[in-house]
Each structure stands twice: as structure tokens, then as C-alpha cells.
Amino acid sequence: MHGAERGTADSRGRGGGDSRGAGDWWRRKSSPAKVETYTRWSFHFFGLAEFAAVGVPFGSGVWQGPVLWLPLITAVHCTLSVVTASRALDWTRGRRPRPVRLMVAFALVTAAVAAVALWTAEHGPGGKEVDTAAGGVFGVVLIFAACVTTLGVRGSRQALAVVAGYAAASGALALSLGAPGPAVLVSVAAVLLGGGFMASSSVFSVWLLDTVYRLDEARETRARLAVAEERLRFGRDLHDVMGRNLAVIALKSELAVQLARRGRPEAVEQMIEVQRIARESQREVRDVVRGYREADLGVELLGAQGVLTAAGIACEVRGEVGGLPSEVQSALGWVVRETTTNVLRHGNAGRCAVRVRVTDGKVVLTVENDGAEGADREGAKAGADGAGSAGGGSGLAGLAERLRKVGGTLEAGIAGDGLFRVVAEVPLVVKEPVVSEVHA
Numbered sequence: 001m002h003g004a005e006r007g008t009a010d011s012r013g014r015g016g017g018d019s020r021g022a023g024d025w026w027r028r029k030s031s032p033a034k035v036e037t038y039t040r041w042s043f044h045f046f047g048l049a050e051f052a053a054v055g056v057p058f059g060s061g062v063w064q065g066p067v068l069w070l071p072l073i074t075a076v077h078c079t080l081s082v083v084t085a086s087r088a089l090d091w092t093r094g095r096r097p098r099p100v101r102l103m104v105a106f107a108l109v110t111a112a113v114a115a116v117a118l119w120t121a122e123h124g125p126g127g128k129e130v131d132t133a134a135g136g137v138f139g140v141v142l143i144f145a146a147c148v149t150t151l152g153v154r155g156s157r158q159a160l161a162v163v164a165g166y167a168a169a170s171g172a173l174a175l176s177l178g179a180p181g182p183a184v185l186v187s188v189a190a191v192l193l194g195g196g197f198m199a200s201s202s203v204f205s206v207w208l209l210d211t212v213y214r215l216d217e218a219r220e221t222r223a224r225l226a227v228a229e230e231r232l233r234f235g236r237d238l239h240d241v242m243g244r245n246l247a248v249i250a251l252k253s254e255l256a257v258q259l260a261r262r263g264r265p266e267a268v269e270q271m272i273e274v275q276r277i278a279r280e281s282q283r284e285v286r287d288v289v290r291g292y293r294e295a296d297l298g299v300e301l302l303g304a305q306g307v308l309t310a311a312g313i314a315c316e317v318r319g320e321v322g323g324l325p326s327e328v329q330s331a332l333g334w335v336v337r338e339t340t341t342n343v344l345r346h347g348n349a350g351r352c353a354v355r356v357r358v359t360d361g362k363v364v365l366t367v368e369n370d371g372a373e374g375a376d377r378e379g380a381k382a383g384a385d386g387a388g389s390a391g392g393g394s395g396l397a398g399l400a401e402r403l404r405k406v407g408g409t410l411e412a413g414i415a416g417d418g419l420f421r422v423v424a425e426v427p428l429v430v431k432e433p434v435v436s437e438v439h440a
Contacts, residue, residue, distance in 0.1 A: 027418050030348050032213045036093070039205050043085035043148070046198075047078040050144040054137045070120055070134060077113045077141055080106055081148050088151035092206050093213075103152045110145040111169060114138050118177050139190050142170050146195030150202045163199050167192040223344045226307070237288045245281040249274050297321045297329035297336065301354060304340040313349050313369075319356030324363060328426050331406050332356070332365045335424045338399050339367040358428070365424040368415065399424070 029037065054074050084106045087099040117137035120130065146166040150159040171188040179187070252274045259267035298321045308315040321329065336354065343349050349371030357364050400410040408426035415421040 027348075030216065032209075032216045035209055035212045036089075039209050040086065040089055042205065043089070043151070043202075044082050046085070046144060046147065047082040050081065050140055051075055051078045053140045054133070070117060070137060073113050073116065074137055074141065077109055077145075080109055081144060085148045085151055088148070089206075089209075091152065092210070098152060100152075103149060106145065107149065110141055110166075111173070113141050114170065115173055115177070117141070118173055118179065122177055122179060138170070138173075139187060139194070142166050142191045143194040143198055146191065147198030147202050150199040151206060156203065159199050159203050160196075163192065163195045166195055220345055222307075223341055227341075234288075238285070242281060242285065245277055245284070249277050249281075252277070297324065297333045297356070300333040300336040301356075304336050304354065307340060308343065308352055313343065314351045316351075316353045318354070321356055324358075325428065327406055328363055328428065331403055331408060331426050332363065332424060334402055335365055335399055335410070335422065336367070338396070339422050343369050343371065361429070362425050362427045365426075367422045368419050370418050371420065396422070 026034070051071075051074060054071065084099065084102055087096065087102055090096045091098045114137075117134045121132075121134035121138065143166075146163045149162050149166075153159055153162060167188050170191045171184050174184040174187050252270050256267045256270035256274065259270060301317050301321065305315045305317050343352055349369035352367070352369040355364075355366045396410065396412050403410050403424060403426060406426055408424060410425075411421075411423045413421065
């Protein structure tokens with residue numbers, strides 16, 4: 001399996017697998033992790049957007065004026081908004097308890113900033129520019145606070161209650177500080193509409209993130225169910241083969257014991273029959289195990305294409321498998337089965353290509369997917385180092401061992417541009433494996 005090491009090293013030399021690159025850091029993330037990163041940084045950007053919305057009006061000389069503290073406390077509010085959003089998102093993913101104290105502190109800071117901004121607009125120093133800027137701070141901090149707070153609640157009713165609460169608080173503050181009635185109504189309407197729109201985007205983002213994680217879990221569950229179904233099928237086959245024979249053996253053995261106790265010569269005949277049934281059972285068990293271990297390449301290719309397509313991964317299969325020896329089809333069928341499982345469980349693939357071709361007296365199977373992840377690299381390393389289950393267990397190491405028994409080879413590694421490639425080669429003429437049998 002030194003070819004896997006060379007393939008991985010070559011691809012890294014081309015820049016496709018350098019784990020130190022920022023692009024590689026992003027590619028190693030699963031789809032749910034990418035969506036979570038995008039969602040988290042979107043809410044971080046909301047903090048910058050909030051400060052930009054209230055900071056730009058202060059550009060006309062007010063930054064050096066008597067109300068310099070107003071944009072500064074707004075910056076504090078924006079920072080607390082980012083921290084609250086991050087903790088609330090962690091809560092939605094079940095990684096930490098609900099940040100109740102932080103949310104209460106955030107609401108109190110929001111009320112304080114809004115009250116100071118409104119007092120500045122109504123009674124503070126400065127001219128019309130300061131009043132306009134302070135009024136903008138009052139509305140913006142309440143709208144963004146409603147957006148962030150909805151991350152810490154569940155359900156649309158609770159989200160609507162949060163928005164209504166902030167709208168009511170804006171009206172109460174405006175009335176208490178002597179704002180005129182039309183201004184109070186405008187502030188309540190602005191917070192209700194703006195906060196409602198921003199809160200709905202927050203609720204949708206959390207719902208989308210949760211849905212992506214659930215779909216990923218469902219994909220992993222489907223792969224595990226496929227394995228469990230195959231185990232159940234194998235168990236049923238063994239039960240069908242052994243159940244009846246073991247019952248007959250038990251009855252005949254009991255009859256032989258009774259006959260032997262009576263000194264009857266028929267006991268020998270019964271034990272001969274038991275011996276015959278035991279040998280027949282041994283042969284049938286070998287047939288079941290052989291049928292389980294042997295995989296039909298055509299069936300496995302169709303199954304892989306169906307499973308990957310159902311998982312939302314575009315799968316292209318090319319090549320003819322008719323006329324290939326059964327040993328070749330069995331060995332390559334296991335490669336298709338294992339690589340399909342790896343694509344479903346470990347990678348982040350959106351496309352997979354499987355090609356079968358016959359050249360120079362050997363069959364070459366190539367499986368490529370565009371979801372080269374850290375798990376795939378570990379699998380490639382395990383396959384190259386020969387680690388894994390002994391005797392042809394699961395994983396790339398087990399596949400290499402299985403192919404080695406029929407004179408084949410396996411190479412796996414990063415192929416550049418985010419591609420993970422597995423290449424299996426098996427000669428058309430293989431030697432019959434030596435099978436040791438134990439006769440009763």
C-alpha cells in the first residue's frame with residue numbers, strides 16, 4: 001500500500017491536501033459544520049452592521065462632541081450582542097445550558113442604551129444632527145436586540161412575544177421621557193416591524209441549521225441500518241440452515257442414547273446418521289458464509305448508485321462487468337461496498353464517479369468523490385499502513401488484505417481539488433484460495 005502514501009504525498013505537493021491552508025480548513029468541515037459556521041458569522045456580522053447603522057451618523061463632528069460616550073456604549077452593546085448570539089447558538093445545538101443570565105443582562109443593557117439615546121435626543125446637548133443620530137441609536141439597538149434575543153427561545157409564539165415586548169418597551173421608554181404621541185407610535189411600529197423581520201430571519205436560520213444536522217444524522221442512520229439489515233439477513237440464513245439440522249441432530253442423539261442404554265445395535269446407525277447430518281450442516285454453513293462473502297459486482301454497482309442518489313450525491317457508473325470471473329467480481333464488489341459506505345459516513349461529497357475497465361489482463365476499479373475529509377485521510381493512512389482488522393476486516397486495510405489474497409492491489413489518497421480516489425486492480429486470472437476444512 002505504499003502507492004496510497006505516494007498518492008497522498010503527490011497530491012499534497014500539488015497543494016491539494018495541505019492541512020495548513022485556509023481552503024483546506026473549510027473543506028475538512030462537514031456540510032452541517034459549514035452551515036453552522038456561516039450562520040454563526042452572520043450573527044457576528046449583525047453586530048458590525050448594528051454599529052455601522054448607528055455609527056455613520058456620528059461622522060459629522062459629533063465623535064469629538066459632548067456626546068462621544070453614546071457611540072461608545074453602543075459599541076459595548078454590539079459586543080454583548082455578538083457574545084449573546086454565540087452562546088444562544090451553542091444552546092440551540094445542545095452544547096451548553098440556555099444563557100438566561102446573559103440574556104437578562106443583554107436586555108437590561110439594551111434598555112439602558114435605548115434610554116440614554118432617547119434622553120439625548122429629547123433633552124441632551126447638541127443640535128439636530130445629534131438628535132437624529134441618538135434617535136437612530138434608540139431604534140436600532142432595540143431592533144437588533146429583538147433579533148438576538150429570539151435565538152434564546154423556542155417556538156414562533158415565544159419569538160413573537162420577544163418582539164412585542166421590545167416594541168412595548170420602546171413605547172414605554174418614549175412616553176416616560178416625554179416624547180410626543182406620534183413619535184411614540186412611530187418608534188413602536190419601527191421596532192415591531194424591524195424587530196419582527198430580523199427575528200424571523202433568526203428563527204429561520206436556527207431552523208435551517210437544525211434541519212441540516214438532522215439530515216446528516218439521518219444519512220448516517222441509513223448507512224447503519226443498511227449494515228444492520230445485512231447482518232439480519234445473514235442471521236436469518238444461518239437460522240434457516242442450522243435450525244432444522246440441529247433439531248434433527250438433538251433428536252437422533254437422544255434416540256441413540258436411549259438405544260445404547262438398552263444395548264440395541266440401532267444406536268450405531270443413529271450416530272452415523274448424526275455424523276452425516278453434522279457434515280451436511282458444515283457444508284451448508286460454508287455455502288452461506290461463502291455467499292455472504294462473495295459480492296456480485298453488477299449488483300453492488302447498482303446498489304451503490306441507488307444509495308448515493310437517495311442521499312443526494314450524484315453518482316456516475318461507467319464500464320461493463322459482464323463476463324468477469326466470479327472471484328474478481330467478488331473482490332471488486334467489496335471495494336464498491338466499502339467505498340460507498342465511506343462516502344456516506346465520512347465524506348462531504350456531492351458527486352461520486354465509479355469506473356470499471358479491463359486493461360493488460362487486469363480489471364481496474366476507480367472510485368472518486370469530491371468529499372475529501374479528514375476521516376478519509378485517516379482511512380487512507382490506515383489502508384497504507386496495513387492497520388485495521390486482521391484477515392480482511394472492514395475499512396481500507398481490510399480491502400487491501402482481501403485484494404491481496406487474489407493478487408490485487410489497492411491505492412487510496414487525496415487526488416487534488418478536494419478529490420478522494422480509491423483505485424483497485426485485480427488480475428483476470430486469480431489463484432484459487434486454499435481453504436482448510438475440518439471434517440468430523
